[in-house]
Amino acid sequence: MTAPFEVSQTVSLGLAVVFGLFFGVSLERGGLGDPHKLTGVFYLRDFTVPKFMFTTIVVACIGLYLLSDLRLLDMDRVWIVPTFFWPQLVGGALFGVGYVISGYCPGTAVVGFASGRLDALVTIFGIGAGSLLFAILFPYLEGFYLSSDMGAATLPGLAGVNHWVVIVPIVAFAGGMFFAMEKYEKKESAR
């Protein structure tokens, strides 16, 4: 039997709580409940967010494709995040604006609130209100929301290359970026 597994609902929901606990501890211990740290990259004073995000992506990505290559995981049964090009480009940009203005993202707003920040609770209410607004405006947005449907498109799939041809440059880019950020931070702290 290869992964992912067909588990009972109880097991699945129990796992969700366990993964959520690790999710919370890693974000909190990474300092990602703090809006000053979360916005730091955009003001070139704290690079915690890109360091954290790219490490997460690289670790999970290498692991996922390695398990698939070793036939320990059936990639065909993994639910790939579907691509809707324009809604995700516009959504990503609006999200970036909201992120800088509030100083949180949805996950880190929960972490911020759990560490005592009342402004993060306000942001959580805002996120709820924003989703309600989307649902109310949905009749006008539906056409755009469903446009540019590319299904389970992946970078190696689109380029028609082996996944490692994409992974190696991403790892190299992340490594180069980390190196540059460390150098920049050392230079800034010496000033």
Next chain:
Amino acid sequence: MQKKRFWSPYLAGAVLGATLLATFYSVGHGLGASGAITLVTAKGTFTIIPEFIGRLKYFAQYLTPVSPLINWNIFVLIGLFLGSLASALFTGNFKVLLDKTKTMRVSTRLITSLTGGILMGFAARLARGCSSGVALSGGAQLALAGWIFVIAMFAAGFIIAALLRRLWS
């Protein structure tokens, strides 16, 4: 002042990367955060104004879940809250405050917290997820969706930060 208040971002990021990998391996999909907040909103508002909310076509999938993924995310959210609460309490990092820059007024901070949240709530539904469900989970899968989102989010973030320099500095 303590020198090492937090873990290295590389260590913390690697822990989340391993967690995300375990999620893919065991249940075959990634981790989300915004979807659970939308679900709570849909169910909560439905109990208050059922006629109005019940007519919203987009909320139908949340009120009578067709995808088991939607309920799954609520349990992730519970874990996320308890995990970060425990982490903040045990490390002495828990402190009730309204976090803002020194010069920002309380009323301004309440407005930025709320409007930023509204924008993100709207944007996450348009993009079918947020920085967890699309950027991290999709990015790690090499899904085009994840990389479009990451690039758009950072590009827009740098532009808005340049326009609003005093917001966080």
